[in-house]
Amino acid sequence: MLPSIILVLSLSFSSSVAAVPHRRDEPLHIPILRRSNERRQAGGIDRFASAASNLRNKYGIGQSSSPQRRAQTSDIGITNQGSDTSYFAQVNVGTPPQSLDLVLDTGSSDLWFATTGCAGCSGNTPVLNPAKSTSLQLGTQRVSLNYGSGSASGIIARDTVSMGPFTVNPQTFVAVDELSSGLVDGELNGIMGLAFEGIANTQAVPFWQAIINDNLLTNPEFSFFITRFVNNQNAKPEEPGGVLTMGGTNSTLYQGNIDYQSFTPGAGGGTFWLQTISGVTVNGKTVGVGSETLAAIDTGTTLIGAPTAAVNAIWGAVSGAEPLTGNFTGFYSFPCNTQLSIAISFGGPAWPISINDLNIGTVSSGQCLGAIFDITAGSTVKPTTGTPQWIVGDTFLKNVYSVFRSNPPAVGFAQLSAVAGSSGSPSTVIGSPQATSGGPTTGGSSSAVRSMIPLGINGIIIACALSLLTTAYMVIA
Known part of the structure; x- marks a missing residue:
């Protein structure tokens, strides 16, 4: 989610970690919970059309020519979000700590909390x-953040922020009073950006970078496993969503x-988590994907957004696929009973x-x-040099x-284990035998995680449902 900035506060201070940091020698595994969006059924597939529009806004396509901090503007795009699922983690802020659930989004870098009196x-x-x-x-200065699924604005603030055993004191964030x-x-409550x-927009060091800079992690990395509950009518409001591991991986x-x-x-401290689509x-x-192959790997987005040539080539290879119009311009439909296999490579294995x-x-x-x-x-402004042309979200x-x-x-990327619900190799179409003419069904990973993760633990929200094909909830947004 690429927020728009109204005013940027130039801070003379910088985020640093608590005075007496304790290095953790083992990676921290944080269970993720999945929250169902109650509006999903009412919105139907129309939510995906809104999500696509929002995702374009998030990455400045058709709205701004720059993927970096945007020029000052008072305009805040408001998007009608319809999400499929979201993934969230519990974060503590303040003294004494107040516990709040935040979306985790590798497609943005700002941290914000909704505050009392929030309009x-x-x-x-x-x-x-x-x-x-x-x-x-x-x-005293305000910042406006524009996400694919909506907007937030508020005052830049500092306070103690912690997740699990890791604390940054002080951490800069936006105290949001308008959503x-x-x-x-x-x-x-809010969003934790995990990009660079x-x-x-606050020009602050993101939480994850602050704990790495202070050498609190064994390895300078974090990893995700997320579950699938697409169109599962039996899913509870909250389901196990997977695991976020800070400082390493979960073997x-x-x-x-x-x-x-x-x-x-990229310059200026880095931008997005980037990859190049090789096939x-x-x-x-x-199928040919053309020369526009730079991709952002975005946990805060649900779908996969790609350039025109690549999308036409992909769906042109699917028998019975048809381009859609109106609100769904840019989308394709295909026969529901198709046992479709699509795989993407980033220079190594092809991941199905x-x-x-896909359905x-x-x-x-x-x-x-x-x-x-x-x-x-439908966009007149195309991505500029250095701007991701693909947005690879939770669909992948x-x-x-x-x-x-x-x-x-x-x-x-690695192949999911049997514990995580996979039984095939990277060349296998995981889950395809479960497809029916009525639409997608739930994959096998959910039951495995259900037995692995305590239901009472609050986890991380990646915002996975379409909007975030843009950020926030994964809707395409």
Whole structure:
């Protein structure tokens, strides 16, 4: 989610870790919970059209020519978000600590909390009460953040922030007092950006970078395993969502080697977690994806956004696929009973995407909506040099174990283990036998995680459902 900045506070101080840090020699494994969006059923597949529009806004396509900090503006895009699922983690802030659930988003870098008196917050939104923290330092300048699924604005502040055993004191964040409807749902409070400092609108060091800079982690990396509950009508409001591991990996959740692909994060402290698409296959046959291949790996996005040429080539190789129009311009439908196999390579193995993730709902009789869409459709402003042309969200990430390493910068993927619900190799279409003409079904990973993770533990929200094809909830946004 690439927020828009109204005013940037130039801070003379910088985030640092607590005075007496304690190095953790073993990686920390944090269970993730998945929260269902109650509006999902009412919104139907229309939510994906809104999500696509929001995702374009998030990455500045059709709105701004720069993926970096945007020019000052008073305009705040409001998006009607309809999410499939979201993933969240519990974060503590203030003295004494107040516990709040935040979305974890590798597609943005700012940290924010909704605060008391928040305009636009629902009656269910837990809020940070600044008056109850003796250590909070509240500034005077405002920042506006624009996400694919909505917007937030507030005052830049500093306070003690911790997740698990790791504490940053002080950590810079935005004390949000104004939210657009739908940016966070249920009992979620805010967003923790997990991308690099270079795209932080507050110009602050992100929490994850601060704990790495202070040498609190054994390894300068974090990793994700996330579960699948797509179109599972029996899913509870909260389900086990997977595991976030800080400082390393969880070897029980993947098998074989982790395929690391290095990248140059960019100037100014880095930008997104980037990869280069080296190949795409459809039902085992290679399709051309053109020269626009730079991809952002975004846990805060649900779908996969790609350039026009690549999208047309992918769906052109699927028998019966049809381009859609109107609100769904840029999307394709395909026969629901298709045993579709699409795999993406980033310079190493080709990683298959389950049909359960590619098929995101029924469009018409016998035709289902595809999860790979044209991110530039209908936009007059195209990505500039250095801007990701692909946005690879949870449609892909649910099918792999993913590792984000800051030094040297790299993203790694590995095959899911049997414990995590996979029984095939990277060349296997995981989950495809479960597909039915009625649409996608739940993959096998959920039951495994259900037995692995205590239901009472609050976890991390990656915002996985379409909006975040943009950030916040994973809706395409």
